[in-house]
Amino acid sequence: MADNEQQVHPMPPQSHNPRSKHDVETATTEQSRELRRQKQKKWLLYGIAFVIFQTGIIALFSLTVMKVRNPKFRVRSATFDTFDVVQTTNPSFNLKTNVALGIKNTNFGPYKYDNSTMYFYYGEAEVGSVVIPKSKAQFRRTKKITVTVDLASTNLVGNTQFASDMNSGIVPLSSRSKLSGKVELMLIFKKKKSVGMDCTMEVNILTKELQNVKCK
Numbered sequence: 109m110a111d112n113e114q115q116v117h118p119m120p121p122q123s124h125n126p127r128s129k130h131d132v133e134t135a136t137t138e139q140s141r142e143l144r145r146q147k148q149k150k151w152l153l154y155g156i157a158f159v160i161f162q163t164g165i166i167a168l169f170s171l172t173v174m175k176v177r178n179p180k181f182r183v184r185s186a187t188f189d190t191f192d193v194v195q196t197t198n199p200s201f202n203l204k205t206n207v208a209l210g211i212k213n214t215n216f217g218p219y220k221y222d223n224s225t226m227y228f229y230y231g232e233a234e235v236g237s238v239v240i241p242k243s244k245a246q247f248r249r250t251k252k253i254t255v256t257v258d259l260a261s262t263n264l265v266g267n268t269q270f271a272s273d274m275n276s277g278i279v280p281l282s283s284r285s286k287l288s289g290k291v292e293l294m295l296i297f298k299k300k301k302s303v304g305m306d307c308t309m310e311v312n313i314l315t316k317e318l319q320n321v322k323c324k
Contacts, residue, residue, distance in 0.1 A: 176291050179219050179245060180212040181305040183283055186318040193313050199274035203259040210252055213245035220244040221289030229282045230270060233263045279311040
């Protein structure tokens, strides 16, 4: 052979193993399942957050709107139409008194109360009383009423402490009463509530004023 011819051998085909159709479908199915799981987790978290939110709202509602509190019943002030006082031998007083009262209702519903009686005392001796007519205190409001009561020292004849207080010009008195009624919430729920009054005060004979009113 004149020339050594270069012998060319064909390259063997490279091995190729493409993914089968089954593998592709399986991967797609797994991906879809994973997306579904993620979506389900997301909705589950949303559901839990909603339940927590609703629970908080209900708890807040129960602790504020639906919580029934005791109203407060107080003597606010007083004026005198008649002020007859004797400070000499056998001291005495006869006072026609206009007493301003307050019934504070902090509930989210009206407080309806029945007739009641308010008593005034010097020590343990009664010196006057007055009927408080039934009515209602609107929700989140203070009901202001004025009652007229005659205060007299008839039951204090011979009381040496009373004579001493009259001579000093300051007569200590106290008032007690109790209101019974119901707090009405959302026009449906009714809760019985009784509220007591226990106040102390002083009649200043010189200035003809009621002073140092303190209520428990």
